[in-house]
Amino acid sequence: MTESLADVEQAKATRRSPVAWFRASSFQYELILAALIVVVAVGVGIVSHGLFWRAANISQILVDVAITGVPAIAMTLVMITAGIDVSIGSLAGLAAAVVGVTFENGWPTSLAILMALVATTFGGLLNAFIITRGKVPPIITTLGTLSIWRAVVYALLGGSWISTIPPFLVNTLVLAKIGRYIPYAFLGAVLLVIVGAWASRTRPSFRGIFAIGNNEEAASIQGIPVRKLKFFLYTAMGLLAGVAGLLMLAQSPVVQPTAGTGFELQVIAAVVVGGTRIQGGKGSIIGSVLGAILVEVVQDAVIMFHIQSFWQSVVLGGMILVSVLIGMRGRRQE
């Protein structure tokens, strides 16, 4: 097949200027996000007289990014199928509660962690089952299980706090670092992100996820295993929500009955800031992670600037709206 004139023109333009290269790139939004992160980080660094770049602050941010970023992997894919999962905050709390209760009762660390992940994976499985088999819309299903798992967490804890947490979690995930800056939690998150991004971009079976989001019926007719894919995604969502719960526990080692409340909205915010289209069909895991980083850096900036911490959620709300407006402008040009 011969190259079309437009292709040649584009190739020339690509060689000519970085602006043209940017226009032709399929990662436009991600590049904007990355640039924004750099600008904000440099700006905060200057204004805070370097406080921002201290190892303690950076590693704190990286743990926060890991906590939101890990479930954001599955949330991105779920939202690409035009679904949503608002139960993950309760599931993260469930993971924390299970670890707390079992460890307090003398279970070994490994078993306690395994039990927590099994519990949240089961939670994801239940969502998946109700959504794919019962045909109940994802928002309603997960709204229901959000309440159910929160009740289970309260029942497990009996309303009290647990502060005997496996030291392993804190020591290896948060305190152990590579070169004072990068905690293992972040490293693990990066690994998961790479696997997720690679799978969703290259594995043929995962490409179906985008087709589902664009037109579920058409995807189904084309032979894409819609039910299977969705089932897998919501189950994986449960597992990753559990991982996030463990990371939360590692960051602040106490289990409260309210652990993880509102976490689901934070993850959805990161995914939305990361450019995933809420109506489905479009989005990227890398974008979501960049979104998580931007959200965390800006939240940190609010503290660095000595602004009342109450402004954090105002800023987050504004970021969600602005990022969507920017993303929509880009799409209209397409």
Next chain:
Amino acid sequence: MSDLKKQSWMTSTAEQYGMLIAMLVLVLLFTAGVAPGALSVTNLATMTTVGVEIGLLAFGETLVILGGGGGIELSVGSNLALTQILIAVMVQHHVAMLPAALFGLIIAGALGSLNGLLIVVARIPAIIVTLGTLYAYSGLALVFSNGVNLSVFPNSFNTIGQGSALGLPFQFLVFYIPVALIMWYITTKAVFGYQLRLVGTNEKAARFSGINVGWVRFRAYMLTGLLCGLAAIIQSSRFATARPDAGATDNLNAIAIAVLGGTYIFGGRGTIIGTALATAVVTMLSFTFGYANINSVIETGTVGAVLIIAIYGQTLLQDLLKRRGRET
């Protein structure tokens, strides 16, 4: 609308109410079994005070979801919090109570309108807009209150949330019942209601028949804002305090009640009576749990399970009706 369609719509609504009434009876039996004392006349009256605020929010949610096009309001609880804080701040700055409350209503309406504008004019999906304003409004509530409860209201203000009229709680008789009647009228008799339903059922058809879809939806969000304002006034009067964290759980609860009341999550179908019945179910359940000293979170869990089962039942029913329709 043909007679046939009207009839099938009516039978399906009857089925919906049947389910809700069955649920209400079940909850009543449950209450009688677990905490028979909760069914005294005074307690039933108290129950209504608890349900008024969330009931008003659920009415708004019903309107917004009815309008379809992915319509949803995640920020009702945040609006409730911000409005009551702003009213308290005004009172703190020596604004008289009545104008402060009226300003509060206007502010709440404006907050709802802002959601509507972003959704209708900027064309951002409702779930994102209201997720954003959920954070923004509750954050501002904290900013304006410095994160503390404000108890600045004059004693006369307490009547709204704590007084009684004709033996019934004041806010139930003077606010909830009239608002429910107005909402019922708006959604079933007024042109706006028909338009909202049509917009929710088939946006294109609505557009072709000359309805300004955006304007119809915008008004739903504005009305929801006003309802949040009313709930804010009632709640801050009931507690004699404005709390910046009020309504944190109401955002999702209001949706749960609306959906439980038979509002179809993708728009076009739903009734005020259904939402009111669902409010009664949830409120009674929560009161019973409280009365029997069971943690309220367990009640929330029960509502979650009931929600899923009810919607699953609806889907089954619809499938069945569709199949029956195909056979005949």
